[in-house]
Amino acid sequence: QVQLVQSGAEVKKPGSSVKVSCKTSGGTFSSHAINWVRQAPGQGLEWLGGIVPLFGTTKYALKFQGRVTISADESASTAYMELTSLTSDDTAVYYCARDRYSDSSDNYFESQYWGQGTLVTVSS
Amino acid sequence: IVLTQSPGTLSLSPGERATLSCRASQSVDRNFLAWYQQKPGRAPRLLIYATFKRAIDIPDRFSGSGSGTDFTLTISRLEPEDFAVYYCQRYGSSLTFGGGTKVEIK
Numbered sequence: 638q639v640q641l642v643q644s645g646a647e648v649k650k651p652g653s654s655v656k657v658s659c660k661t662s663g664g665t666f667s668s669h670a671i672n673w674v675r676q677a678p679g680q681g682l683e684w685l686g687g688i689v690p691l692f693g694t695t696k697y698a699l700k701f702q703g704r705v706t707i708s709a710d711e712s713a714s715t716a717y718m719e720l721t722s723l724t725s726d727d728t729a730v731y732y733c734a735r736d737r738y739s740d741s742s743d744n745y746f747e748s749q750y751w752g753q754g755t756l757v758t759v760s761s
Numbered sequence: 762i763v764l765t766q767s768p769g770t771l772s773l774s775p776g777e778r779a780t781l782s783c784r785a786s787q788s789v790d791r792n793f794l795a796w797y798q799q800k801p802g803r804a805p806r807l808l809i810y811a812t813f814k815r816a817i818d819i820p821d822r823f824s825g826s827g828s829g830t831d832f833t834l835t836i837s838r839l840e841p842e843d844f845a846v847y848y849c850q851r852y853g854s855s856l857t858f859g860g861g862t863k864v865e866i867k
Binding site for chain 1: 799806807817852853854856857860
């Protein structure tokens with residue numbers, strides 16, 4: 638049984654940074670991509686980027702390039718997402734999600750397993 | 762690739778058939794198209810992947826179809842637990858989500 642457990646809610650000041658963790662258990666950590674998706678209040682799903690821990694390769698949505706860093710610690714089976722230069726527009730629930738399938742490349746596939754979400758509130 | 766879902770809201774009664782559309786601005790490679798269901802306060806749940814394959818434990822009233830730029834999620838007979846928001850997603854070299862369709866009780 639694959640499970641993803643995220644770190645707790647955060648309240649941040651504008652201009653600061655936030656780092657959210659996603660610890661996985663069960664299954665194979667390294668070979669499956671882990672993606673980060675956010676959802677602003679009342680809005681849809683938005684992809685920030687992802688990582689395949691086996692290769693250490695990352696991909697980022699154009700909108701977030703330069704502001705987001707995704708990393709992984711294989712020894713801890715944990716992925717991280719750091720977002721900098723926060724504004725109120727970054728207030729959202731941030732989800733990590735693990736692919737159902739891996740073809741041992743840096744392709745991303747459908748997300749079968751999701752974390753519980755981490756609410757990040759940006760407010761002065 | 763931009764994914765456009767329609768309608769924005771679908772008002773139906775339990776037992777009715779729901780047809781949700783997802784249109785891509787470019788052809789989706791290898792039919793790498795998935796559908797998710799999301800209920801308030803919950804993470805999305807994978808329903809369909811590779812356009813038409815049902816994910817584990819998904820009832821057969823959910824089906825996916827389509828190719829190229831036009832894809833459809835069909836719920837053959839709506840159950841009370843099916844009223845939720847549905848998202849399509851293109852995957853492969855990156856991920857893209859559609860804006861969502863809310864299926865509400867009429």
